[in-house]
Amino acid sequence: MTSESPEERGTPVGRRVFLGTLGLGALGVVAAPVLQRGLEDFLGSAADKDPTGLTGLLPNGGGFRYYSVTSSVPHKNAETYRLTVDGLVDRPAAHTLADLRALPRTRMVRDVQCVTGWRVPETAFEGVRLSVLLDAAGVRARAGAVRFTCFDGAYTESLTLAQARRSDVLVALRMRDEDLGHDHGGPVRLYVAPMYFYKSAKWLSGITVTEKVEPGYWEKRGYDVDAWVGRSNGRDDDPTS
Amino acid sequence: MTLRADAPPGAARVRRFSRAERWVHRTTAWLMGVCVLTAAFLYVPELARLVGRRELVVRVHEWAGLALPVPVLAGLASRAFRADLGHLNRFGPHDRRWLRAVLRRDERAESRPAGKFNAGQKVYAAWIAGATLVMLGTGLLMWFTHLTPITWRTSATFVHDWLALTIGVVLAGHIGMALGDPEARRGMRTGSVSPDWADREHPLWRR
Numbered sequence: 001m002t003s004e005s006p007e008e009r010g011t012p013v014g015r016r017v018f019l020g021t022l023g024l025g026a027l028g029v030v031a032a033p034v035l036q037r038g039l040e041d042f043l044g045s046a047a048d049k050d051p052t053g054l055t056g057l058l059p060n061g062g063g064f065r066y067y068s069v070t071s072s073v074p075h076k077n078a079e080t081y082r083l084t085v086d087g088l089v090d091r092p093a094a095h096t097l098a099d100l101r102a103l104p105r106t107r108m109v110r111d112v113q114c115v116t117g118w119r120v121p122e123t124a125f126e127g128v129r130l131s132v133l134l135d136a137a138g139v140r141a142r143a144g145a146v147r148f149t150c151f152d153g154a155y156t157e158s159l160t161l162a163q164a165r166r167s168d169v170l171v172a173l174r175m176r177d178e179d180l181g182h183d184h185g186g187p188v189r190l191y192v193a194p195m196y197f198y199k200s201a202k203w204l205s206g207i208t209v210t211e212k213v214e215p216g217y218w219e220k221r222g223y224d225v226d227a228w229v230g231r232s233n234g235r236d237d238d239p240t241s
Numbered sequence: 242m243t244l245r246a247d248a249p250p251g252a253a254r255v256r257r258f259s260r261a262e263r264w265v266h267r268t269t270a271w272l273m274g275v276c277v278l279t280a281a282f283l284y285v286p287e288l289a290r291l292v293g294r295r296e297l298v299v300r301v302h303e304w305a306g307l308a309l310p311v312p313v314l315a316g317l318a319s320r321a322f323r324a325d326l327g328h329l330n331r332f333g334p335h336d337r338r339w340l341r342a343v344l345r346r347d348e349r350a351e352s353r354p355a356g357k358f359n360a361g362q363k364v365y366a367a368w369i370a371g372a373t374l375v376m377l378g379t380g381l382l383m384w385f386t387h388l389t390p391i392t393w394r395t396s397a398t399f400v401h402d403w404l405a406l407t408i409g410v411v412l413a414g415h416i417g418m419a420l421g422d423p424e425a426r427r428g429m430r431t432g433s434v435s436p437d438w439a440d441r442e443h444p445l446w447r448r
Contacts, residue, residue, distance in 0.1 A: 009331070009333070010331035010332045010333035010334075010336070011331065011332050012330050012331060012332075013330070013331075013332035013336070013363070013364075013367075014329050014330035014331070014332070014363050014364075014366065014367040015330055015367070016367075017364055017367035017368055017371065018367040018368075018370050018371045019371070020371070021367070021368050021370075021371025021372055021375065022371045022374060022375060024375075025371070025372070025374075025375030025378065025379070025400060025404065026375075028375075028396075028399070028400040028403075028404075029379065029393070029396045029397060029399075029400050030396070032395065032396030032397075032399040032400060033392065033395070033396060035399065036395070036396075036399045057285065057286075058406075059398075059399065059402030059403050059406065060399070060402075063286070064286070065283070065284065065286060065289065066286040066289035066290050067289070067295050068289070068290070068293040068294075068295060069293070069294065069295050069296055070293050070294065071292070071293045071294050072293060073293070113391070113395075114398075115386050115391075115394075116383040116386065116394060116398060117382075117383055117391070117394035117395040117396070117397055117398030117399070118395075118398050118402075119395055119398075183286065183290065221296065223386065229391065
């Protein structure tokens with residue numbers, strides 16, 4: 001309708017705002033490690049005084065994200081839950097929750113690190129070392145790997161036998177010093193401390209000793225089977241076993 | 242130009258947006274809507290519990306995000322769209338007056354002069370364009386986990402999450418202002434506005 005308007009000869013502020021936003025974004029990525037640590041400290045202490053729990057929803061508020069690959073997950077309790085151990089073992093077993101709770105426990109406090117980048121600092125996990133269950137079942141000589149199945153009906157994971165026997169790999173019963181709730185993979189989940197969190201399968205229901213590693217759910221979709229978290233993000237785990 | 246039933250008698254409607262521009266806005270809005278909705282399903286634990294199916298939701302979110310700049314890039318083929326980008330880019334003295342009036346909470350129409358777009362719309366357009374590209378860049382770092390070391394991905398996640406929250410608030414403002422101005426919405430939906438509205442909201446536009 002009109003060809004000439006007063007702003008056509010003005011200063012290109014729009015372009016500056018656009019480029020400035022891009023620059024701030026890049027600067028944010030560079031400064032993120034420092035900013036994030038500060039925010040985690042601040043929001044962590046704020047969350048202690050926040051009865052609404054809203055701080056947990058903020059990024060770096062110490063909240064967990066809910067990941068499930070299925071549309072719904074059945075609930076299991078002390079009566080209905082079983083953890084089977086089978087495959088290349090001498091004594092297959094089906095542990096109840098009470099059986100697992102009667103075994104010696106290990107407690108660890110580490111950062112939870114997702115492969116895409118989110119992190120929950122200093123999270124306590126407590127449970128039975130996987131090696132205890134493997135030893136009880138009697139692993140046969142030609143075994144080389146362990147496969148995990150879950151009662152959500154879809155998720156799977158795998159470790160080599162050497163990885164599975166590490167002292168920082170647990171069949172976890174408690175998180176943050178509370179019994180594992182359903183949303184966090186309860187009543188029992190795997191906890192593989194030195195690896196990205198997709199290795200720590202939720203709703204664990206089966207341990208099968210196999211000859212070779214079979215890639216798990218996300219690993220068939222492109223993620224690494226050996227998912228060590230390096231020293232780069234403030235963790236002290238050995239990068240390899 | 243034809244008279245419309247809802248226009249005041251005798252007043253011809255004023256052309257504001259071409260078909261191509263409305264298509265760019267509508268497509269961008271849909272893609273942004275899909276990004277926001279899937280983001281909520283991925284991020285808010287209560288909603289994630291409701292929906293689950295993480296792989297599907299992640300794929301939809303990723304592809305909607307990747308497609309988000311496409312309508313604007315395609316719109317560059319339209320002369321009207323390029324001309325409006327020029328209007329959005331250039332700030333005159335009246336835009337500074339408009340911004341000052343906002344900061345002083347001066348609601349009088351004469352303190353808020355505007356051309357085809359007011360200064361707020363100009364700042365919003367430039368910021369949301371930049372923010373979208375930052376989301377795209379950080380999103381790609383998180384999508385392709387082999388590209389960079391974990392520190393980069395943690396940093397990308399940090400920026401992606403906080404900027405997502407900011408975009409959510411700003412977008413709610415954008416939609417809220419549109420809800421409060423039916424004639425502005427009619428302009429984006431049909432392409433034309435009433436002359437009264439044009440003279441009141443954008444007095445310098447048709448001069």
